[in-house]
Amino acid sequence: MENVLEIKNLCKQYKExxxxxxxxxxxxxxxxxxxxxxxxxxxxxxxxxLNIIHKDIGEIKVFGLDTEKHERKIKEEIGVxxxxxxxxxxxxxxxxxxxxxxxxxxxxxxxxxxxxxEFKLPKKKKVREYSSGMKMKLKIAVALSHHPKFLILDxxxxxxxxxxxxxxxxxxxxxxxxxxxxxxxxxxxxxxxxHIADYITFISHGEIxxxxxxxxxxxxxxxxxxxxxxxxxxxxxDYINYKKNRYEYAILVKDKLEFQKQYDLPIIDTPxxxxxxxxxxxxEK
Numbered sequence: 001m002e003n004v005l006e007i008k009n010l011c012k013q014y015k016e017x018x019x020x021x022x023x024x025x026x027x028x029x030x031x032x033x034x035x036x037x038x039x040x041x042x043x044x045x046x047x048x049x050l051n052i053i054h055k056d057i058g059e060i061k062v063f064g065l066d067t068e069k070h071e072r073k074i075k076e077e078i079g080v081x082x083x084x085x086x087x088x089x090x091x092x093x094x095x096x097x098x099x100x101x102x103x104x105x106x107x108x109x110x111x112x113x114x115x116x117x118e119f120k121l122p123k124k125k126k127v128r129e130y131s132s133g134m135k136m137k138l139k140i141a142v143a144l145s146h147h148p149k150f151l152i153l154d155x156x157x158x159x160x161x162x163x164x165x166x167x168x169x170x171x172x173x174x175x176x177x178x179x180x181x182x183x184x185x186x187x188x189x190x191x192x193x194x195h196i197a198d199y200i201t202f203i204s205h206g207e208i209x210x211x212x213x214x215x216x217x218x219x220x221x222x223x224x225x226x227x228x229x230x231x232x233x234x235x236x237x238d239y240i241n242y243k244k245n246r247y248e249y250a251i252l253v254k255d256k257l258e259f260q261k262q263y264d265l266p267i268i269d270t271p272x273x274x275x276x277x278x279x280x281x282x283x284e285k
């Protein structure tokens with residue numbers, strides 16, 4: 001399968017934090033969800049992809065092109081939403097249109113104002129007068145309005161109410177329907193990714209913990225809930241991590257059906273991404 005994004009052995013060292021040997025791929029036509037706790041390295045990874053920060057070592061390719069050698073060509077074909085950067089707060093959507101049409105060769109005025117209308121964004125109101133949710137919708141409108149082939153999104157549903165989030169998620173799903181476009185989306189709202197992502201990559205403390213299909217995680221993984229007595233009967237090789245709660249143990253297993261064949265324990269739940277992430281981060285082996 002062709003990959004739209006390939007990262008190999010990416011490292012970036014800061015004084016108190018480091019990205020360590022990041023490897024990940026986003027297949028063409030797919031949505032990759034990127035999850036992890038605050039400070040795990042999600043935004044740093046995205047900024048490295050975009051050459052906002054310079055990597056120490058490693059290789060990053062988008063559309064098969066090196067991101068440093070072909071930065072301008074790549075950025076013409078990608079749409080970006082970052083949580084912490086945008087145009088001046090003293091501009092309005094009309095001003096932004098005038099700027100963007102001179103930046104992107106494929107800027108689509110009709111499509112841009114279609115999104116502005118759809119998102120109910122006042123055309124002549126300055127960005128500083130927008131709510132956080134309105135600002136995010138404006139960023140998304142800008143990201144989509146030059147017909148990108150690949151969206152790179154950092155917390156794109158942050159600050160949106162549930163109705164607006166569903167609206168935006170529907171737009172993202174429509175974006176990949178032709179199987180030519182792809183999305184790499186970082187989000188702390190893991191329930192959003194459960195609905196739209198094809199793959200999930202989990203990063204913690206600057207290292208990739210896993211990169212798997214959503215179906216493998218949500219259909220094969222399981223959380224076993226049992227007493228301390230039953231926990232001590234389970235071989236360590238048969239689970240990933242466990243978390244001791246007040247009244248029971250919660251044990252994360254890779255294959256709940258295989259686990260059931262070996263152990264006669266009645267409570268095996270289908271986990272959410274948030275539960276998988278919490279047990280991986282906070283649990284013990």
